[in-house]
Amino acid sequence: MKSYNPTEFAFQTEWVEKRGLWLVMAFFLGGLGGGLYLVSLYLNYLPGIVTAFFIVAVGKGGTHLLYLGKPLRFWRAFLKPQTSWISRGIISVAGFVLFVGLQLLPEVPGFSFLPWTMHSGLIQGLAIASAVLLIAYTGFALGVVNSIPFWNTALMPLLFIIYSLLGGTGLTLGLLLGTGNTVINIEVVEAVARWFLLTAIVIVGAYLWISYHVNPVAKYSVFQLIKGRVSPYFIGGVLVLGLAVPVTVTALELVYNLPYTVMLSGVACELIGGFSLRYTILKAGAYTPLV
């Protein structure tokens, strides 16, 4: 019952509400796919790479198109990489689909005649570059927006990268556990996951602490995460499901041999945490008041 008060904090809505939810999903899937690819490539785990390909090509690409006001014009977004992180992002997606696709093509029955392999230097290099850009660009896209102080921090790319890798590791672990893997040493993956988890906790903590202290608007956003309207998603989704549960599971795993179902549940929680992180950061993004 009040008209907008320009002295008060106003949240952005376009990137999180209604069709904006598709964008949150796209951000999440892009990071997840990119992270999964990098971890799987490191482990030389083909099913992970294939899954990453589809997550990015279909999931990320599809949700992004669903989000756009004019999806058929998406190609226009390739045109401004010199200044726009969205443009760079879409190039990274296209690059990822192209180069990971090329990487995978020789593995497809009937295409073994192709004169390169999955690990051919140039293609693999370009695929890795695309994946790195893919997991980094969302953080940069948000980080450069100075009208929303909560996003406007150098930690933002780091946070999104680490969450992409964390998600990628978790999903790799899930795939390994789910498919009854016998080739990859799961303990290595678990160890990597543990480190990413710890890093994520440190970065999330640092992000909140810095945001809380550098700018009143960002502080207000932090407040939203901790106590305000976004807090159920942040505390429940990001902190409890996304961090506490995986930390507990992975700590217990050090001592006990947990059943697969528990491990898989931990992975699922971690993925929910990854989505929640994007959602809550976008949801808590408040503009600097006009006056």
Added chain:
Amino acid sequence: MPRWGMVFDLKKCCGCQTCFISCKIENFLPAGMYWNHVYDYETGEYPHVKRNFLPTVCMHCDEPGCLEVCPTGATIKREDGIVYVDYDKCIGCRYCMMACPYKARYFNDKIKNYYPGNITVYEAFPKELRAEFQRHEPGIVSKCTFCMHRVDRGLSLNLIPGIDPEATPACVVNCPAQARYFGDLDDPESEVAQLISKRSGYQLQKHLGADPSVYYLK
């Protein structure tokens, strides 16, 4: 080359919302779409309360955040400082809406008529007879253009924007309180430059570095 700018005199603005309607009528804005606002808000606590009016439009920043982030080049800044959206290029990603600190941009999710089930003669006014940015379509971002159709037409008729009504944005011409001014910020003799200089005109959120072309007088 001029740099077009606007000045809002907060001492004169009485919150009547005529600019809001004027913009809508002039630019055929469909139901629910707004390019021009007058915020009406309180500060303080009873009984020490102040009620305030704050008119805003697109600030046509010299360093527009929206321009940089646009992935398609749909947001364009002209040499005279006017920032506008090329509707044919916009993909509706709304990154510009994140980057704009002034809440100046509007996303047309769908084009709504004022009378459901009916379209009035005015709303059905042929698109080919409208200025390009008055041809609204769903799925894109739009915003105030400083009525550049009026500015351009006026200049072509050797009129002076800010002085000749036909060459001046509709909200300025129609402000009953004369609280709005338009003109060349780079011309020290212009009314806008004089007002800014004499009455210490200021920009909103200057620290964000966008260098808006809209100034306020207290």
Added chain:
Amino acid sequence: MSFNEQEDARIATYDMQCNTGPCLMKVRRVNGTVVSIEGNEDFYGRAAARPCLKGLGLVQKLYSQNRVKTPLKRTNPKKGKDVDPGWVAISWDEALTTVTEKLKEMKQKGLTDNGYPRVAFSTGADGIPRATYGTLEAFLEAWGPVDRELRGGSTKCLHDEHVLGEYWHKAFMNCADSPRCNWVLSCGSNTNASAGAPAFMRHGEARIRGMKIIQVEPHLSVTGATATEWIPIKPKTDAAFLFAVMNVMLHEMDWQQSCDTTFLKQMTNSPYLVKADGLFARDPQSGKPLVWDKLENRAKPFDEGDSENLALDGTFNVEGNEVRPAFQLLKEHVKEYTPSWASNITGISEETIRRIAKEFTENARIGSEIVIEGARMPYRPVAIVMGKSVNNGVGGYEAVWLQHVLITLVGALEVAGGLLGQQVVINPTPIKNDGDGFIHYPVFPTDPERWSWPPKSRDAWNILMPFIGREPSASGPYGPCHLGWMMQKNPPKELPPISPPEVWFTYRTNPVVSMWDCGTVISVVERIPFQVSFGYELDETNHFADIILPENNDLESLFMYPIGGQKQWESFWEYTGFAIRQPVVKPLYDTRELTDIFTEIAERVGFLSEYNDAINQGCGINSIRLKTSVYDYSLELSKKYSSEEIYDRLFRAATMWLTDGKEERGLEWFKENGAFLIPFSKVSGLTRGNVYRRPWFLHPTMREKGLRYNLPYQEQIKRVGEELGQRLHEKGINWWDSQLSEYTPLAEWRDFPAAYDTGPDFDLWLICCRSMQYSLGANASLPLMFEAAQNVLGHTGAMINSRTAKAKGIKNGDLIWMESAIGRVQGRACVREGVHPDVVVTTQQFGQWKIAYAKDLGWPCLNPITPITLKTTNSSGSSTDQVKVKIYKV
């Protein structure tokens, strides 16, 4: 009319959707479609302001899908709020035949029934229809007696200010001389919502110049927003506040310093000697009131010699009678009204009251002078202005009296910088002396021989309100219209039996929702046998009609209206003249020009020659006669003219009248040019024959004619009140006694808020504020206007102070009931800081249940739960949009 198919035209016309217009505008039409509207810069600042959003919104009003597109006939004889009228479209011929037959029947039966006209014609919106209603006045004049009192509008305009303003200083309205004023005490005057585009411009300029406005009102309005300071006050206590300001000036300060004694001696009745019986001591020979000359130490007629040595205080003896100057009585009278007393009543601190009194007197710059157009006059840049709820209803007379007396104390009435009048409506004739040294005012006689009896309308205004003056057309806006509804429901036995009118016309009025106690109004309207409504859209009032006649929209029709000069409120135009409202597009639907409808009915019923004659006599159409000694454009009595023919003659007559026969402009010229102007004198105004348009400043005229303001002492009001009481009591009427008690020579504080009390349960005041976006615009059905109004703080809800809300457990956005002693209405709570904790505020006038779009908005309206009662009605026949309520969550 044909329009070029490849055109881009700008057509000059005017908008008048509030009293402060017309605002001249140019409508842009491209290939036959109206695409935008702008102010007409050819005249901007000279005789008109830029149109506000209501004017620009005419684009949507024209093309609205909710318009009545053809004449309609009711097929369901049963009438009721929940009854479907069963509208069917009919031809104009059938519609006019039906109306004609009814009117013929009335002619046969006789035009009156027990003295009450059988035909009633209601217009709305503070007289705005005057700018649109074509030859209505001529039509009614030619017809004969018509009851024009069944209106809506609840708080009617600035009622006491209209009546007393004209009585005291030829001022239908008044406002600060904003081009020069430096300090304004505004008791709830909501200029930014009510005073239109000219005020936006004038006040904007004044604020830049440094004018301070002290806004005293229960809620921080849009006007309070641009004021220097907001002082919250309890409703209906403004008089107490002003009494205390006066007390400080006369008792705490040295009154010889705080008052402009020269002005008081020369320009007011302050030195007039008053006898113990409360009447002026008069010269036995001439009958003129006496004053006391201190130098000559004797009483003498007020107009003998200069005023320098006249006594303002003291007690004297004239022929054995103890007499005192009016000012002395005033001083004694306000002694008890101390700041500490007022503070308890108003909630304003003593310190603030003293500060306001100090600022008021300091800013008045007593002693300074200025020359305008060669006329030297005092320069007193202070003013006191008032809002509607202050000068309506109980306490209205007192508040307006205080306003004027305070202003005269510092000599700021009708002088540069001070409080100036605008427009003369009730008595628009040149100023003359009434014999006692004051401006002549046509008070209705109250002596036994000439008192007006029986009632001529269903609100009995002619017997109750002698100060309303001239009739008939002016009576419309000033009668106590709410009594018309009340008396039809519960007819007082002392009056001739009242029955509803047999034929009721409504034009641009919607009393079914705009009057209080809507249930009572509906119960009366349902009983009216035949109702004809001129309709723009289906609304709550024409829901009960038998025939709806759709007239052309504002952008489709033709009319002429005066512009410029010292029109209403903050006009201060340096030019005056006439403007055209012309068709910008061909009528979109099967609607007709209003003038043509009246002409057609007059012809069919058989009074065309009387109708043409009334037009010739200038009846109502800006008083422009079609024939004078200078020109002759008169209509042949028996010939039927088209509206274009009539207006061509009117334009020619108007321009010849304006220029004393020097220049003539016809319809085609006006269509091309929009308006015709001549310079307007700030100090002498415009007089042509017996028609007077008052100047900005009355002071030079008053000096020239040796006149005084009939202030502060109200001898005539006392006399008239006593006589009126005798007349009413002779008829056994005692229910007007409370109103009669207001006829005091020096206004007195009574517990005005108590008149609204309905018990301790109803602990809050429900008051209202005006919507700038909607008021008088008949635009509630426009979605465009809703979009704009949403931006206005609290516009759509019930505004409550945050502490009150907390105490009642109400949160922002909660749906709440507001319950009075007679009913309850719903609204969404808007929790604010800028609201007095004792009040709830809604925006008037909504509560529609029929008008498309508006009916679904759910905006709260206090009308349905506000009783129509004599308790809150004052002597001039007004009451206020206020009621005591309790609030609770739905």
